[in-house]
Amino acid sequence: MTRHEQRGWATPEAFCADVRGPLVGTLELYVGQRTTAEELAQEALVRAWQRWDQLEHPRAWTYRCAFNLARSGFRRRQAERRANARVQAMSSRVVVDPDAADAVAVRRAVSSLSERQRQVVLARFYAQLTVAETADVMSCAEGTVKSLTSQAIGALRRSGLAVDEPGLDQPSEVATDA
Known part of the structure; x- marks a missing residue:
């Protein structure tokens, strides 16, 4: 037992x-x-x-x-x-961010992009990767990154975002990486 x-x-x-x-x-x-x-x-x-x-x-x-x-x-x-x-x-110490509405608009517009366009926009402009680095991350050619970037910026403009900042559609790295 x-x-x-x-x-x-x-x-x-x-x-x-x-x-x-x-x-x-x-x-x-x-x-x-x-x-x-x-x-x-x-x-x-x-x-x-x-x-x-x-x-x-x-x-x-x-x-x-x-x-x-x-x-x-x-x-x-x-x-x-x-x-x-x-x-x-x-x-209780609320700070009003005047750019909050802009941030929401940008997030909404970026989220409406195709997956690959969204990925290239985030890699290039948010993470600030070069064309070569983005191509490596996405496992594609640098030309594809450039093409997707151009398509994404066009789509963002069509959604109403003002993407006409100097150099935004052609970051300085794009011209030097080619």
Whole structure:
């Protein structure tokens, strides 16, 4: 007869069936919420099941594990509340960004491009890669990068964006990489 059988638990299933109800009840009183108590009990029982052959006192170990999980949850929620309070304090100091509308318009226009055009625009103008670097990233020829860049800028102009900044459609690297 094993040490667990002496306590009436021939299998981990029998142990879980015997301990689950009282464990959930105890945890509900501890954390104040039935659903949270059930989740904590489930996790503690799974961990006990995984270590079944190693546990000398499985009931005590499972309760300790469950209480530790609950305390970790308390600490995590406290940290979240502190972080939310900091964010709330920061957001009360609202700074209006006059370029926000422009940024939204640019994002919307860029997202409407084909995947390859979007990739070339982001690589060339956001990541500031050269034509050669962009070609390497996209596994294509430099001429393809130039063609996609031209097509993308045309599409952005047609969407209403003013892409007439000096050198935007022909970055200085394009002329020197050719």
